Amino acid sequence: MPTNNAAILPTPKARPLKIQPSPIGTPTPTQILLKTSALAIQPIDALLQAHAFLPLSYPTILGVDVAGTVISVGDAVSRLKVGDRVIGTAGGMLNGNLSEGGFQEYVVLGENVAAKIPEAMGFERAVVLPCGLSCAASAFFRGEPYLSLRLPTTPATKPTGEVVLIWGGASSVGSNAIQLAVAAGYTVVTTASAKNFAYVNSLGAEVVVDYNAPTAIQDVAKALTGKNVVGALDCIGGPATKQTATAIKDVDGVRKVITSKPAEEDMIEGVEVHFVDGAHFGQDGVAEKIYGGFLGEALEKGSYVPAPEPLIVGHGLEKVQEGVDLVLKGMSARKAVVTL
Template sequence: MALHSVVPYSLISRNSIISIYTLKTASSVSQSTGLFPKLVKMAPTNAAAWLSEEKKHPFEIKESPLGKPEANEILIRNHALAINPIDGLIQTKAFFPLHYPIILGQDVAGEVISIGDKVTRFKPGDRVLGHAVGLMAGRNEACGFQTYTILQDNLACEIPENISYEQAVVVPLCLSTAASGMFQEDFLHLNLPTEPRTASTGQTLLVWGGASSVGSNAIQLAVAAGYEVITTASPKNFDYVRRLGASLPFDYGSPTVTEDIAEATKNKVLAGAIDCIGTTTTATCVDIVRRSQGKKFVATVKGGFAPPTDGIQVKHIFGTTLKDNFVGKTVYKEFLPRALQSGAFLPSPEPLVVGTGLEKVQEAVDLYWKGGISAKKLVVLL
C-alpha cells in the first residue's frame, strides 16, 4: 500500500519519508548482511498500586518488577481487577503484620502472556480469571493491583468468549472463600460440585447473606453439589438469589427471621451453614443449626465469635487455603470451566465499573469502604 493512500500526501514531510525509508532499508540490510542490529521487541513494563507503608492513603502508582512464572504458574496481563473488603481493611486498619511496601488485590482477569514449564491447561493468548494469592506469601508479583500478575494454574480458569473480563473478575476470591468453607475436609466437607449438576443429596444448606459476593457463589456451588439452599437477603434481592438457585429466601431484617428459618427447616436435614456476613450473624446461624437436624457446623467469613459450648463447631474461613489442596483443583479446573461454558454458573454479583486505570483503584476501595453497595461488585478496568 502506498504511503499516501493512508496519510494525506501534503502532510508527509520529506524528513518523514527519509526516516521511513531509512528504517525499512536498515531492517532489510540487517537481515541480509547483518550490518545493522536487529530491531528488538521491548519487554513489557509493569506498574502497580503500591501500599508503601501502614495505613498509607492513597496508593502510589509506580513501576513494579515483572515476575517470571514458576513451573505451575502463569503470567497474565490484567484487563480487569475487582475490589474486596480485605483490601480496604488492610489499608485502613493494618490489622495484621505485613512487610511493606506491598501490593493488594486478589481478583484478576486478563490474557495469558507466558506459562511455567509444567503448565498444560493454558497457553499465551488465553483469556482467564484467577485468584491472586501472593499477599500472605510476600510475593508482590503474585498480587492483583498491577498490570501483570502471576497466578497459580490451579486457581485460574479460562473465560468463555461470551463473558467479558469485567464480568469474569467478580468471581475468584469469593468463589475461593465459599469453596474453602463448603468443601474442605476441616470445614463443612460437602459433596463437590459437578457440571452437569449432581443428583440431589436430600440435604439443605443455610447460606446467610445470599446477595453478598461470597453468598452469590455459595448458592451456586451448593446447588451444583446437589443441595437445596435456604438463604437470607433483603426483599429487593429475593429474585436475584432465586435466579442463582436458592429455593427459600428470608428477609434478614425481619425480627422473626431466626424463628422463620427454624420453622422452615424443622423437617429438613441441614448440611450446616455458611455465614457470608459474619460477626452478629454467626450467633444467629449457630442458633438455627442448634435447632435443626443434621450437621452442627457453621463456616463463617469473619472471626471473633464466641465458641459454642454445646458441640456445635464454628470455624473462620480463609479463602486462600484451597490453593494447597484438592478443592482448588476441583473447583477451578474441573467444575468452573464447564459451568461457565454451559451457563450453569453465572459470574455474580454484577460488576459495577468505577473507571479505567490503576489510578481508579483507590477510588474503588474508598467507594466500597463507604458502604451502600448491594448485589454489585466494584471493578476497575485496565
C-alpha cells in the first residue's frame, strides 16, 4: 500500500497548513479511490481557513476540486474503473471524513460526483471544474429550495425564451453556471467586470452588465423586464446577494436567489434567498445525471469547456497554502491549481 500525505488544517484558523502523513481511506461500495494529480482551490477553502465560519471537526482536510487516476473502486461502482482519468468533488471537509478531503495525494469520493475526462485533456486543465460545476448544478437542478430547472443536454436544448440571471459570470461558479444554463435551453443575463465581457460571452451569456457601474442593478432589471425569469444565482456573495435580489424583485417569474456564499444581511421583501454549496451535491440523484450522464459526453465533444483558466501555483502539497493565499486576495476568470 502506498503512503499518503495531506495538507491538514489542525485547528480553526491555523496557518500555514501542515503537511503530514494521513491514512489512505477505503472506498465504500459506491465510492472510488483517486490518486491525485492536480487539485484546485476554491474561495470556500480560503474563507474556511481564514474565518472558520462553518462548524468543522478538527483536524480537517480542506479541498473540493480534485483530478487524477482511479486506483480502486467499491463493489457497487459500475460506471468508472481502475485506470480511468477523472475529475470529482471531494466532500471531506463538510462530512468530517479525513480520507475524503481534497488537499491530499489519495482521495476517496463518490462515483456519482466523478466524471471521466478526455485522454487529451490535462489534469491541471480539467480540475478547475468540479466545485464550481457542483455548486451551479445544485442551484439550478436540485429541487426545493433550489430552482428545479431542466437538466442540460448534449447537444444543447434549443432556447425556450426563459431567462436566468447569473451575478458574477466570470467566477468559477459563474463560468459553469453560464454553460449549464445554455445547455439546458435558458438565456443567460450575467454581470462581470468590463475586462471579462468577452470571456462570459464566449461561454454563452447573451446579455452582460458591468457590475461596477453605478447603474448595475437598474441595468440588470431593465434587461430582465418583460422576460420569463426562472430565478437567479449569485456567485459573489456579500453585497452582491442583495444586489441580485434587488434586480429581480419586480420580474415576471421566479423571484428567488440562490447564493454560493451565506447571506450577510437582510434581503429584499418578496425575494427568497437560499445558500448552496458544491460539496453537498452528491446527496440526491441529480449528481449522477450531471457527472455520469451529461458532463463526460459534453467534455468529449467539446461542447463544455473547463473554465475558468487554471493558474498553476506550483507542484506539491507545500504549494497549497500559497494557492489559498492567492485566492483569499481575490481572483477573476482564473482558478488556482496545484499539481501533484
